[in-house]
Amino acid sequence: MTAETVTAAAGVAPAAPAAAPVRPGSARRVLSWVAGHLGLLPFLLYTGVFLGAPVVMVAIGAFQDNDGAFTTENLTAAFADQFGRSFATSIELSALTAAAGAILGAILANAVLGAKPDGLLRKVVSSAAGVLANFGGVPLAFAFIATLGSIGIVTKALAGLGFDIYAGGFNLFTFTGLSIVYVYFQIPLMVIVFTPALEGMREQWREAAANLGATRAQYFRLIAVPVLLPPFLASTLLLFANAFSAYATAYALTTGVVPLVPIQIGSLVSGNVVADQQNLGKALGLGMVVVVALVMAIYAYLQKRASRWLS
Template identity: 55%
Template sequence: MARRPRLRGASALLGTVPFFAYVTIFLVIPTLVVVIGAFAADAGGFTLANVRSLGDEYIVAAFGRSITLSAASALIGAVFGALLAYALVTAKTGGLLRRVVTAACGVLAQFGGVTLAFAFLATIGLSGFLTLWLTEHGFDPYANGVWLFELPGLTLVYTYFQIPLMVIVFLPALDGIRPQWREATESLGGTTWQYWTRVAGPLLAPAFLGATLLLFANAFSAYATAAALVSQGSPIVPLQIRGALTSEVVLGQANLGKAMALGMVIVVAVVMTLYSLLQKRTARWLG
């Protein structure tokens, strides 16, 4: 009889092998390659030159643009996503509208890369159908420059998948708000403003901030969409890393690219740590 619990424990541990294998192959090993390469010289051996190069002006500027792009798209996505999530909460529970919008958000949150870039180029690109239509009616969207291929354009494109992701992440927190709390506020003479500022607002604040941090990390690590949209130049860090790894003009920068990747890993690790702490605080009342 004592052997059965052991067999159950062994079988349960065996079931986690695919998960740990997946994490090792796609997370642990690439991270080790990045860390080792960041401190490796091109000729072999240990060096701090790659890490010191992170202080170069063009790399600092790229990190600054990446942080600006991530913060702007995260804030816009968080605000509009939260409003859309609240509209879904006020709709009928289990209704068709909520199911359709939630399913659409699940798809659009993963809609990126070349497909998303092409969709925007075909719509509001220099020869996009909406651009041509507006130009025919006397309004040129690019009268002050081709902004679509710069930070404003990237922010707009990133917001396309940030808003649906915010809906998915923030919706459970809104579902956790109980109607009895509002009824209690009204029975005590509280107004709607007092309810949102003193009851619902403080409860939702950790979830909202945590979701915003998640959106920041999502935008900061995005590569495919920007690579497909920006054909010239490397305004953000992921494109700088691509240039360091694939450039045929300046050779021997592969380890510098790994050092920049290490910088990105550190930034994302800090953001996700803060997100985890906020999620723990949210889980206290959400559960």
């Protein structure tokens, strides 16, 4: 007979199994996790109210008509006629300035890294890149108007030397002029985001390649390019998203002459509403969210791939 049978026959209830002891270390880990994540609550609340909620409202409104009924007409109109052309122009402008800014910024970052780490040149370029990357909006547009506008300082100086750039077809207030302005803040942003990748290139790799008989061209083609290509492409995508979402500079410089999606949204939000299409601006905004989300998803993937070598 077992012990359980004997206690049951005697009318005595079997003792309840002893509870597993709580390890102090587990409790401390739980409390530490809770305390550590409490600091994220203000950030999550802030982003939820000012970023998450507007995105949800835009996504819902893009599929509603004026009466709140479900419709897809807003999205159809957002990619047709003038609004469709604004998407094409925004993508073209963003891709062009991202490519130019990435190439020129990478060359500048590589040149700066050749200077002394604590030298004046490196400090000046790093500081200037941090400032100029955030120098945008109306002040940047005014600076270029005062410099390269039709009566700008540089324009007048060149005209005095016999070079009338406006007579030659240049115009600051067109797609070409806007591209030059965008490249102005794309280059320093590329310097900031691509410099860590260049710093991650280990000197031991070059020495090992030289010891194995590799030339500088072979080292660049077989080692440097494969390692630096993912972060370079990721940085280019970041520049694309930066240009695609810019609004104030383009509006102040061209006053809507160049059709861009942010300007179209601003026009609709400010009251220039197409008849019976009040939610058209939300549809355009949803399109921008999708484009930027795709770009940033590819950016995150490339960054993760690059971190295997540069971490």
